[in-house]
Amino acid sequence: MSTFTTGPDTDAAAVLDAYRRHVSRGRARLAAMTGSVVETASEGTSVWDAAGREYLDCGGYGVFLVGHRHPRVVAAVTDQIGRHPLATRLLLEPVAATAATALARVTPPGLDYVHFVTSGAEATETAVKLARAHGKRRLVSAVGGYHGKTTGALALTAKPFYQAPFHPLLPAEHVPYGDAAALETALSAGEPACVVIEPVQGEGGVVVPPAGYLGDVQRICADHGALFVLDEIQTGLGRLGTWWGATPEDVRPDVLLVGKNLSGGVIPVAAAVATRETYAPFDRDPFLHTSTFAGAPVAMAAAAAAVGVIDEEGLVARAAGLGESLLKLLHEALAPVLGDVVTEIRGRGLLIGVELADEHLAGELVLHLLEAGVLVNHSLNAHRVVRLTPPALLSAADLERLSRAFTAAAGALARTATRKGI
Structure with missing residues (x-):
């Protein structure tokens, strides 16, 4: 790209000052340590700063599998903005139906019911709420796992540095990641639980479990009446070189959490995809768990396009x-x-x-x-x-x-x- 048109002031000093005054002094300090680079444009694998320097983006926290501003995703979003970006929430909205159908088509068989949200942490909260609706109030997750920073989702993380000031609203138990025997021991004692596991731990340091681990988790959860939630917010939709981390072992959780790549790198969107049995409480009462902006047409356009791009390309x-x-x-x-x-x-x-x-x-x-x-x-x-x-x-x-x-x-x-x- 050779032309950089920006609306806001892109002067590094001005941006830093605004961050210090209105966003985060800590974030401003971190930016100053890394050169106060101001990003202003992106396309494909590249990001440009305000001075026109190009960077190869191998970060983005897993959001940009289809690249930045993929033409097909941008076109879908632009078209939707031009017609109907947000919905009344009272009438039927066809783009949500299209996006849900597209996502259900590529999830493991039996995961047919989609609840859209706007972030991965919200997807986690949705799964926890579904579990509680089924009477499973006990939470079990893995040491080193990461499932979001909202106070409910934080309970699933075993005391990271950013959890210290907060007392978990929903206390959870944590077992060693990759240790199926430890999970079985934990589930053998106490009430039926909601188990939340990643197929590969991302924020935990890209920890790959032993072969057969996810299959063991699925079996152990079934044996002990636990709800099995597989967090594929970072790993799903092709990131691991398979559609899902669950794919190689033919695993089907009760709830699959989806995010990051679902955005197509354009509009934030995530989802919890569940089996009919697991989704039943939300199926009976559509107002049990809602959000004003969840399932917005503009986000649904991005999600449907992203799934199509990943598949067809x-x-x-x-x-x-x-x-x-x-x-x-x-x-x-x-x-x-x-x-x-x-x-x-x-x-x-x-x-x-x-x-x-x-x-x-x-x-x-x-x-x-x-x-x-x-x-x-x-x-x-x-x-x-x-x-x-x-x-x-x-x-x-x-x-x-x-x-x-x-x-x-x-x-x-x-x-x-x-x-x-x-």
């Missing part, structure tokens, strides 16, 4: 192939520091984690990549892990750029490690 298979290439590239580029500075590289599809020896080295890697024009993310529940969630659109040139950036970062990290005696 073969992005699931592309994510699988690119993921293999990216893992190989990272092992080669980081080989000089692998085993000491970089302790492990792991992932599935286009959800990849690079674990460093300590969190300071992880922060340094993020900054080195930023200087090289590559955007990545840290992991909220695993500060030593740098996370890559790029679009399934990476070109050969993009991969070469990543190779150069990580090779240069490896050299810089090696020098830092020498100074620190690692």
Whole structure:
């Protein structure tokens, strides 16, 4: 892109001042530490700053599998805004029906009922409320899991740094991730529970469970009368190189949580998709759980288009192939520091984690990549892990750029490690 038209003031000092005064002083401090870069435009795999510099986006917290501003998603949203962006909530709204049908068509068989919301945390809250409607008030999740920051969803997280000031409204039990025996022990004692698990832990540091784990979780939940909620907010819709993290083991949870990629990278939208039996309380009473902006036509247009793009452009298979290439590239580029500075590289599809020896080295890697024009993310529940969630659109040139950036970062990290005696 060569033209940058922006409405707001994009001067870094002005933006920082506004953040300090009205948004977050902490966020302003963090931005100042990373160079006070102001992002103003995006397309495909790229983001541009106010000075016109291009960045390769391998972050975005897993939102941009179809890339930024995919033409088909933008066209659907633009058309909907031009006709009917928000609904009265009293009359039938056809775009919600279209989006629900599209999503149910690609979820595991039997997951047919869709409740749309506007964020992943709201999807989690929806599942918890459904469980309580079935009399399952006990919550069980995995250590290191992440399911949102609303106070209800926070109960499912085992005391991360950002939970400290808050007392969970709904106390939960936490079992080791990937340990099916520990889950069975927990469910054997006490009342029937609602179990919330990720197929791969994202914010937990891209933790991949042992083969067969999800199948064991499904069986154990069924044996003990627990409601099985699979959180695929970050992993679903192709991110792992399969439609769902549940796909390889042919798992069907009672509730599937969907988000991030459902937005098409354009409009925030998420969903809880349930079986007929699980959804029954919401089916009987449509006002039991509602939100003014949930299922807005403009968001539904984005969701329907996003599912269509992922399907028709073969992005699931592309994510699988690119993921293999990216893992190989990272092992080669980081080989000089692998085993000491970089302790492990792991992932599935286009959800990849690079674990460093300590969190300071992880922060340094993020900054080195930023200087090289590559955007990545840290992991909220695993500060030593740098996370890559790029679009399934990476070109050969993009991969070469990543190779150069990580090779240069490896050299810089090696020098830092020498100074620190690692």
